[in-house]
Amino acid sequence: xxxxxxxxxxxRTSTGRRVLTRPLAATTYLLRNAGKSIPLTAVIVLAVMxxxxxxxxxxxxxxSIRVIYNYSREFTGIxxxxxxxxxxxILDEIKKKSPIPIERIIVCRTTAxxxxxxxxxxxxxxxxxxxDDLQYYLDRQGSKGLDGRLPGAGKAEAVISRPVAQNLGLxxxxxxxxxxxxxxxxxxxxxxVGIADTDRWVMLTSIEYLQDxxxxxxxxxxxxxxxxxxxxxxxxxxxxYFKGRPVAVLAYHQVEKDTNDMFATxxxxxNVVIGTLVLVITTMMGMLMNIYQSQRLVEFGxxxxxxxxxxxxxxxxxxxxxxxxxxxWLLGLLAxxxxxxxxxxxxxxxxxxxxxxxxxxxxAYSIPLPIAIxxxxxxxxxxxxxxxxxIGVVERRIV
Amino acid sequence: xLQVKSASLVYQDQGRDLFACREVSLEVRExxxxxxxxxxxxxxxxxLYLMSGxxxxxSGQITFDGKPLSGMDDASRANLRxxxxxxVFQQPYLLGYLSAIENVLVxxxxxxxxxxxxxxxxxxxxANKLHRLPHELSGGERQRVCVARALMxxxxxxxxxxxxxxxxxxxGVAVVNLLNDLRGKGALVMVTHDPTMLERADRIVRLxxxxxxxxNLS
Numbered sequence: 001x002x003x004x005x006x007x008x009x010x011x012r013t014s015t016g017r018r019v020l021t022r023p024l025a026a027t028t029y030l031l032r033n034a035g036k037s038i039p040l041t042a043v044i045v046l047a048v049m050x051x052x053x054x055x056x057x058x059x060x061x062x063x064s065i066r067v068i069y070n071y072s073r074e075f076t077g078i079x080x081x082x083x084x085x086x087x088x089x090i091l092d093e094i095k096k097k098s099p100i101p102i103e104r105i106i107v108c109r110t111t112a113x114x115x116x117x118x119x120x121x122x123x124x125x126x127x128x129x130x131x132d133d134l135q136y137y138l139d140r141q142g143s144k145g146l147d148g149r150l151p152g153a154g155k156a157e158a159v160i161s162r163p164v165a166q167n168l169g170l171x172x173x174x175x176x177x178x179x180x181x182x183x184x185x186x187x188x189x190x191x192x193v194g195i196a197d198t199d200r201w202v203m204l205t206s207i208e209y210l211q212d213x214x215x216x217x218x219x220x221x222x223x224x225x226x227x228x229x230x231x232x233x234x235x236x237x238x239x240x241y242f243k244g245r246p247v248a249v250l251a252y253h254q255v256e257k258d259t260n261d262m263f264a265t266x267x268x269x270x271n272v273v274i275g276t277l278v279l280v281i282t283t284m285m286g287m288l289m290n291i292y293q294s295q296r297l298v299e300f301g302x303x304x305x306x307x308x309x310x311x312x313x314x315x316x317x318x319x320x321x322x323x324x325x326x327x328x329w330l331l332g333l334l335a336x337x338x339x340x341x342x343x344x345x346x347x348x349x350x351x352x353x354x355x356x357x358x359x360x361x362x363x364a365y366s367i368p369l370p371i372a373i374x375x376x377x378x379x380x381x382x383x384x385x386x387x388x389x390x391i392g393v394v395e396r397r398i399v
Numbered sequence: 400x401l402q403v404k405s406a407s408l409v410y411q412d413q414g415r416d417l418f419a420c421r422e423v424s425l426e427v428r429e430x431x432x433x434x435x436x437x438x439x440x441x442x443x444x445x446x447l448y449l450m451s452g453x454x455x456x457x458s459g460q461i462t463f464d465g466k467p468l469s470g471m472d473d474a475s476r477a478n479l480r481x482x483x484x485x486x487v488f489q490q491p492y493l494l495g496y497l498s499a500i501e502n503v504l505v506x507x508x509x510x511x512x513x514x515x516x517x518x519x520x521x522x523x524x525x526a527n528k529l530h531r532l533p534h535e536l537s538g539g540e541r542q543r544v545c546v547a548r549a550l551m552x553x554x555x556x557x558x559x560x561x562x563x564x565x566x567x568x569x570x571g572v573a574v575v576n577l578l579n580d581l582r583g584k585g586a587l588v589m590v591t592h593d594p595t596m597l598e599r600a601d602r603i604v605r606l607x608x609x610x611x612x613x614x615n616l617s
Binding site (some may be wrong): 299 | 438444448456473479480482484488489490504505508558602
């Protein structure tokens, strides 16, 4: 058998790469000059990843507040001020006057402990409920099951939800409150006897135990409406109805409002920081683009001398720039998503800290970057082309 | 085909007029090899740029098929260069990221055929180097790719501006002969300071200090 060498076909290079019949397509330069286009794209990727990452991480703080206190969506809390004996009369009045149907009224006591957040310890309330109300409360918080059991009446026992167990590193038999615990004092060691399977943050014990061993001796009314919409209406009605009276109304929308107020200034500062970052990165990209295009003066001069118009060359460069910027931006979003997932899995999830890896606000914050870079890069190229003389290139005055 | 009528190109230098070309008149006829000979700084290249529409004369007129180039907008002049003219410059400028054959195809933006580019490069002795990148070619080979690019699409006039400047004499003569042999029905206008490169020219115009001193030596 004879062996003979075979030349590559005319439309293929010796390395198998296809010969381009339109060699000046916008992608050609980018793909065949990866050493130049990759660093440019990488700068955009890093910038987008940085912006989206920072915003997501900062947004995780108010998100944590909303997640941790989300349990309060399920009820309207009512507590008297100045007279602990007024709870029952107030609840009786609500029963008579409320225009919104109330599915259940629960009377509870509370004591405080803390949970860990990304920015330190936050207060969290342990609700003491009657035996009849414990399961109802858990069901209302979306519990799909219970590992262990509910706390016994008057016993130093507690049931917590999965995120709380994760956050505080508790399991069945662990001590939730105790005489040695500064953040969660109780004269007896209160042990975890049940872990509820729900995403909500919940800590429950028996009302009798809190009545016997904890202060203040104030009962709190928990009003549960049949639907979330009716719950919101009940919140608003109760606030309006008890306005000016010695009654405190606790509603979820207050958590929202307080959180928004708390972070309003931080977001203003953040806007300035991100704006400055965009400006710095854009200026840097403008300079990089300038250097990048300066390296191609011979190419532009030659093509113009051969008969390509400035408009054609400019269109090509603009398309190349758009491709680099858009590709860099999309890749940056993917990189941010990947980075946030890693942060979530390694830093946040073990402590049940909230982090939205698909936070639309974070990704929206990165949009000004490609737009600003595109504007500066195109403006740089246009200015360069305006005074460009191809003769200078072919005569080797500009090389 | 192409007529230069009393064309001058004047640069301003500290308030003084410097003539790159002064009242030059000549004609490029169909299918001829016109040599423009002159020493360095005589205005040969400037005249070539005027004739090819790369520069606009300060006075006088240049017409192609009876149409004045100065009456055309930039886009039309560019289109004329792309479709009707071919160029070979002093330096063998090629796009470094394109192979030899792709550099030739650049002259046909609407999509030249690979076959015709292959034929041209083969005629120029580059059959086995079609897919080499410019840095993989010698200076002479690069200039031959430039010649192929200039010939692509059968232009009506090929302007060659000292195409042998970067080559040794032997390679220079070879490139000029190839240009002349492969130009088909197109005219060849070649600017040089070396009279031996114009041995096969139909006519030679000598330029001195920007004006024509001997309109026809042949």
